[in-house]
Amino acid sequence: MASRRNVRYSPLPVEEGDDNNLTKEDVDLRFTYTPKSYRRIPWKSIALALFLLLLGSSLLFLSYFIFSGHMEGDSSQAYGLLFLGFLAFLPGMLI
Secondary structure: OOOOOOOOOOOOOOOOOOHHHOOOOOOOOOOOOOOHHHHOOOHHHHHHHHHHHHHHHHHHHHHHHHHHOOOOOOHHHHHHHHHHHHHHHHHHHOO
16 A cells, blocks of 8 residues: 655634634633522432431430430440431531
C-alpha cells in the first residue's frame, strides 16, 4: 500500500461560536441549568431525621436506665434497646 506524502492539510476556518474565542457576553447553557429539586428544601427527609434522632435518643436513655437499675428489666432487654437505639440514633444524628 502506497503512502501519500504530498497531501496538504489546511486549518479549518474559525467560526464565531467556537470555544476558542468566547467573549464575556457568551454564556454556556450547559452550566447554567439548575433543576428544581435542588431549590426545594427536603422537609420530609428533615422530619424523618428528627424522628429517628428522638427515637434513638429515647431508646438509648431507656437502655441506660435499665443498665443502671433505675428501671426494672432484664439485661437482655437493655442490650436490645441499646442496639435499636444505636440503629435509630446514627442516621438521625447526621442531620
